[in-house]
Amino acid sequence: MSTRNPGSLIARIGASLIVLGSASAFADEVVKIGHAAPLTGANAEWGKDTENGARLAVEEINAKGLVIGGQKVTLELDAQDDASDPRQGTQIAQKLVDDKVVAVVGHMNSGTTIPASKIYSDAGIVEISPSATNPIYTQQGFKTAYRVVATDAQQGPALADYAKKTLGAKSVAIVDDATAYGQGLANEFEKQAKVLGLTVLSHDATNDKAVDFRSILTKVKGEHPDIIMYGGMDATGGPFAKQARQLAIGARVLGGDGLCADSLAKLAGEAADNVVCSIAGMPLEKMPDGPAFEQRYEARFHQHVQLNAPFAYDAVYIIVDAMKRARSVKAADILASMPGADFVGVLGRTQFDAHGDLKQGAISLYDYKGGKQTLLTVVKM
Structure with a gap:
C-alpha cells in the first residue's frame, strides 16, 4: 500500500505543468515558406x-535568429517538385496552400508559374518567382505575383538588338518549344526583330520533350538565315545546336536564359561555341554580393551555382523583410507589406513596380569559347 501524500503529488504535477506551460510560451513559432x-x-x-x-x-x-513582433521565429522550407509540368504545378501550389505556407519562392518555369499563380492569388499568398520571365505572369492583375528577374519583354528585344547591331544579321529563322517560356521569349524576340528591320523567314514550333530536330533544321537550312533564334531550355536547345552543326548550318544560334547554363556545353558539344544566350539578370560575378554568395553556396552544397540560386536566395530574404516591416508572419500581412519592398541583397537593390516586376533590371549576354561560358555584355533596363 502506498504511503505517498496525494496532495503533495498533485502539487508537484501542477508545478510541472506550469514549467511546461512557460517553456511552451517561449518556444519558437515555426513558419513555413x-x-x-x-x-x-x-x-x-x-x-x-x-x-x-x-x-x-x-x-x-x-x-x-529571427524575431518578428517580439516572437522568436524558426523558418521551415517546404520544398516541392513540380517537374516543370503545368498540371503538377497547380497540384503542388494547392498542396503548399494546404500546408499553410505564408509565402512561396517559385515556380521556376513560366509554364508552371502562370497556372499556379491563380491558386496563390485566391489564397492571398505571396509568390515570388526567381526565374519565370514570361510577361503574362505579372500582367494578370494578381496582387500576389512578384518576380526578381527581368522579363522576356526585355530579354527578347536584347537578343534581337544584339543580332542586328553586333552580329549584323539581316534574316532570322525562329524555333520555339511551344512552352509558355519558350514561345513567349520567341514572340518577344520576333516583335523586336521586325521593328529593327530583320526579315523573319519562318517561325516553327517543336516541343520540350523533343530529341530530333533534323526535319525543322533541314527546312531552316534551305532558308539560309543569318541567325537562328531558339526559345526553350538547354535540355532541347543543346541537341538543337548540335544537330544544326551536324547539318553544316553556319548560322549562330541565339537563346534565352533557358539555354544559358554550364550544361549546354555538355549537351551541344563543340556546337556550344556557336551559341549566344542571355540571362535575365546580372552575372553572378557582377552582383554586389555575388562572389561571397558563391563561396557560401559551394561550401554548403559542394557544387557550383547553376543560375537561379542567388535569385531564390534573395527572394527568401525579401519575404522575411516583409515580415519584419509588417511585424507579422501572417500571409495577409506579408502580402500587404510587399509593395513597399526596398531590399539590398546579393542581387543589389530590389524594388517592385505596381505589377510586381523589378523597377531596375538587367540582361546579360554570353557566348561560349571552348565550351566555357563567357560574358559578352550587360544591358541595363
Whole structure:
C-alpha cells in the first residue's frame, strides 16, 4: 500500500505543468515558406539549384535568429517538385496552400508559374518567382505575383538588338518549344526583330520533350538565315545546336536564359561555341554580393551555382523583410507589406513596380569559347 501524500503529488504535477506551460510560451513559432521547382525530369539540375539558394537563406536566417513582433521565429522550407509540368504545378501550389505556407519562392518555369499563380492569388499568398520571365505572369492583375528577374519583354528585344547591331544579321529563322517560356521569349524576340528591320523567314514550333530536330533544321537550312533564334531550355536547345552543326548550318544560334547554363556545353558539344544566350539578370560575378554568395553556396552544397540560386536566395530574404516591416508572419500581412519592398541583397537593390516586376533590371549576354561560358555584355533596363 502506498504511503505517498496525494496532495503533495498533485502539487508537484501542477508545478510541472506550469514549467511546461512557460517553456511552451517561449518556444519558437515555426513558419513555413514554400518552394516549388522541378526536382525531377530534364530541368531537375536547375530546380535543385533554385531550391539550394532558398534553403541557404533559410538556414542562415535561422542561425542568426529571427524575431518578428517580439516572437522568436524558426523558418521551415517546404520544398516541392513540380517537374516543370503545368498540371503538377497547380497540384503542388494547392498542396503548399494546404500546408499553410505564408509565402512561396517559385515556380521556376513560366509554364508552371502562370497556372499556379491563380491558386496563390485566391489564397492571398505571396509568390515570388526567381526565374519565370514570361510577361503574362505579372500582367494578370494578381496582387500576389512578384518576380526578381527581368522579363522576356526585355530579354527578347536584347537578343534581337544584339543580332542586328553586333552580329549584323539581316534574316532570322525562329524555333520555339511551344512552352509558355519558350514561345513567349520567341514572340518577344520576333516583335523586336521586325521593328529593327530583320526579315523573319519562318517561325516553327517543336516541343520540350523533343530529341530530333533534323526535319525543322533541314527546312531552316534551305532558308539560309543569318541567325537562328531558339526559345526553350538547354535540355532541347543543346541537341538543337548540335544537330544544326551536324547539318553544316553556319548560322549562330541565339537563346534565352533557358539555354544559358554550364550544361549546354555538355549537351551541344563543340556546337556550344556557336551559341549566344542571355540571362535575365546580372552575372553572378557582377552582383554586389555575388562572389561571397558563391563561396557560401559551394561550401554548403559542394557544387557550383547553376543560375537561379542567388535569385531564390534573395527572394527568401525579401519575404522575411516583409515580415519584419509588417511585424507579422501572417500571409495577409506579408502580402500587404510587399509593395513597399526596398531590399539590398546579393542581387543589389530590389524594388517592385505596381505589377510586381523589378523597377531596375538587367540582361546579360554570353557566348561560349571552348565550351566555357563567357560574358559578352550587360544591358541595363
